[in-house]
Amino acid sequence: MDELNHPSVPITTDDIPDELPILPIVDTNLFPKMVLPLVLIQKEAINLIDDAMSGNRMLGLLLSKRSDIDSRHTADDLCRIGTVAVILKMSKMEDEKAQLLIQGLNRFKVVEFLENRGYMHAGIAVLKSRNNERNKENRALMTNIVEQYEKIVALSPGLPAEIGQMVKTLQEPSALADMVASTINAPVNEKQKVLELIDVNRRLKKVTRMVNDQLDILEMGSKIQNQVREDMDKRQREYYLRQQLKTIKEELGETDQESVEIREYRTLIRDNPMPEEATKEAQRELERLAKMHPSSSEYVVSSTYLDWLTSLPWNEYTENRLDIARARKILDQDHYGLEKPKKRILEFLAVRKLKKDSKGPILCFAGPPGTGKTSLGQSIARALGREFVRIALGGVRDEAEIRGHRRTYVGAMPGRIIQHLRTAGKKNPVFMLDEIDKVSSSYHGDPSSALLEVLDPEQNQNFVDHYLDVPFDLSDVMFLTTANVLHTIPPPLRDRMEVLELTGYTQEEKLKIATRYIIPKQREANGINSGQIKITPGAVKQIISGYTRESGLRNLERQIGAICRGVAAKIAEDQVENLTIGRKEVPEYLGPIQNMPDMATRIKTPGVAVGLAWTPVGGEVLFVEAVAMKGGKGLTLTGQLGDIMKESASTALSFIRSNADRLAVDDTFFDTHDIHIHVPEGSIPKDGPSAGVTMLTTLASLLTKRKVKSRLAMTGEITLRGEVLPVGGIKDKVIAAHRAGIRSLILPLWNKKDMEDVPEHIKSTMTFYFTDKMKDVIKTALE
Secondary structure (H helix, E strand, O other): OEEEEOOOOOOOHHHOOOEEEEEEEOOOOOOEOOEEEEEEOOHHHHHHHHHHHHOOOEEEEEEEOOOOOOOOOOHHHEOOEEEEEEEEEEEEOOOOOEEEEEEEEEEEEEEEEOOOOOOOEEEEEEEOOEOOOOOHHHHHHHHHHHHHHHHHHHHOOOOOHHHHHHHHHOOOHHHHHHHHHHHOOOOHHHHHHHHHOOEHHHHHHHHHHHHHHHHHHHHHHHHHHHHHHOOOOHHHHHHHHHHHHHHHHHHHOOOOOOOHHHHHHHHHHHHOOOOHHHHHHHHHHHHHHHOOOOOOHHHHHHHHHHHHHHHOOOOOOOOOOOOHHHHHHHHHHHOOOOHHHHHHHHHHHHHHHHOOOOOOOEEEEEOOOOOOHHHHHHHHHHHHOOOEEEEEOOOOOOOHHHHOOOOOOOOOOOOHHHHHHHHHOOOOOEEEEEOHHHOOOEOOEOHHHHHHHHOOOOOHHHEEOOOOOOEEOOOOOEEEEEEOOOOOOOHHHHHOEEEEEOOOOOHHHHHHHHHHHHHHHHHHHOOOOOOOEEEOHHHHHHHHHHHOOOOOOHHHHHHHHHHHHHHHHHHHOOOOOOEEEOOOOHHHHHOOOOOOOOHHHHOOOOOEEEEEEEEOOEEEEEEEEEEEEEOOOOEEEEOOEOHHHHHHHHHHHHHHHHOHHHHOOOOOHHHHEEEEEEOOOOOOOEOOHHHHHHHHHHHHHHHHOOOEOOOEEEOOEEOOOOEEEOOOOHHHHHHHHHHOOOOEEEEEHHHHHHHHHOOHHHHOOOEEEEEOEHHHHHHHHEO
16 A cells, blocks of 8 residues: 655645646535545546645545536536645555545635646635634624534534534634534535635624534434433334434424335325315325324324225226117127117117217116126126126115215225225226115115215215215216116115116027027036037927026026036046937936926816916916805915905905896805915915906806816906006016916006017917906906
């Protein structure tokens, strides 16, 4: 290691030349008369030192405005006032580094930077301090600085006590200011301002402010330390350090360094434009979060709330593709039949296309299970190119499922509406509320009441979830609902929806749907192809009539799936390579036929009639039987009949008794006989007014001893005045009658308009009698 020492002859201010090599320094200052050690690693700086050592050993130090040490500094990066320094000692290390010990001589100002000589060089002017003589003002400033500095030395372990004594001995104002500014802990740019002050009084005032700030920081730190030390233990150490840092920076007015999570939330709030009210709430919650300790439970609650608030699609939309021809094609691809619902859906979409801001009604698909209600919603979403969201409302009993829980509760969450919107990631999805008829209320509240706001286009633009507690605009969401029955939906909620009824499928429709959709789907699901299995139309009809008497298609799909599984098992065991399933092969896979082949043939004696009923799963054929026995004027009703059905039986009997002469019934018969009316399948509850006509026909048949015509069924409500009133579910009832082998139907006259919905191929194979008088019913029905 080469080492060179300074000469014994001291260098004075008069020896400073007009030109000096310039050495940029970073993150440090050198004041006149102060000594500073430096380590140089840049080749350019080492060359500069070598030239200085071969000459007068003097160089100029200028503070760089940039803090990166390794990069090359230009003239624009440097301050214009610095310190002339003399090299006291220089040594070179083996790793091409140079260590210096330099001493400041005087302030200087750069006049101009000269032509490059391999390192920076400048013409300079030496600056002399003004007002350096002692007077009252600067003596007072010096006394105050010395007193405050002694306190700083006492509170700073890094400053030796001797330096406080040395400061007391300084009589020159300029030297005192420079020494104190050089040794206290202050920012480099503040010290540079002291270096640039030529007027000594101004310099003393600046140093006084720096000393006071440093003393305040040290005293505050000491105060915090004394307060926390009293009850600090091992678990509190980290908390103490954080609180100390936080309090110091609050007193300094500095912004605390934000955690990564806080910065992320701040970025999310900035980059995800939200409504003004939501933005204010997010910023307020973020400020609260920034003041919390990450280990506190409230921190988790606030961060979870911000997660929800910043991840919702406040302004994320899916562009509509309202092509009516394309929508028609998609609906026809996905669903066979259902002409009336599909026509209404296309009208609905057409209005949306022509009037962009149209709110439109809320469509409710009502009908038996398995008729395609949910899949219609998926088709609408596909036609529009929107996201599809489905919520199953069956069994929902808590209002918070819709509106969310308030954040005061442990484990609070938003309601299902907001949850699924975040999952969809768009503000305008197709939103299906499935099984809205099965929502029930409890002591937790009434979910159907909460849905009133959701499904009202005039209100849902300001929907407030209890968890978010800020409005969210739902007006762009296309809401659809499904229901099996309508009478369980509260009237105010039903009033907000337009009902599209999906009735059951006929056998011909089921056959086509099975051929086009169900069989290919089940083949794929069970790993076999069209060459390995073929199910004939006759086999499908056998499954429909013998195993699945239903309005929908779910049981049909299950039975076809069972056949496909059976064939797949045989193919997997190498028993066969392919199979054709006909009528004869169906029982091998599904067992014996489960449904009675022709229920209409059960009418063999007087006192039996066939009625039609509507249930949530579609139309059903209903038998009513009556017998008379010796007794005392009693009427017995069995078969789990509801109150309305019992009243229909009483009404029918009263009509017959009041018209006994016209019907050729003996008046004394009722005084000596009991009548028993029974509806088979007694384990199934039955109710409704539409069995009135069947009750009347059964009693008339019994009392007149005339059988009801073969393959005849009927439905309708009756009155004591002898009128037949209309009933509902005509299409489902007619399809059920056709399925059971009925060929003639007696229907109320007012229901003639409902025959438009009945398929033509069914109407062409059946005879319909429309009447509004009970006497005509008896005349038509009895042999």
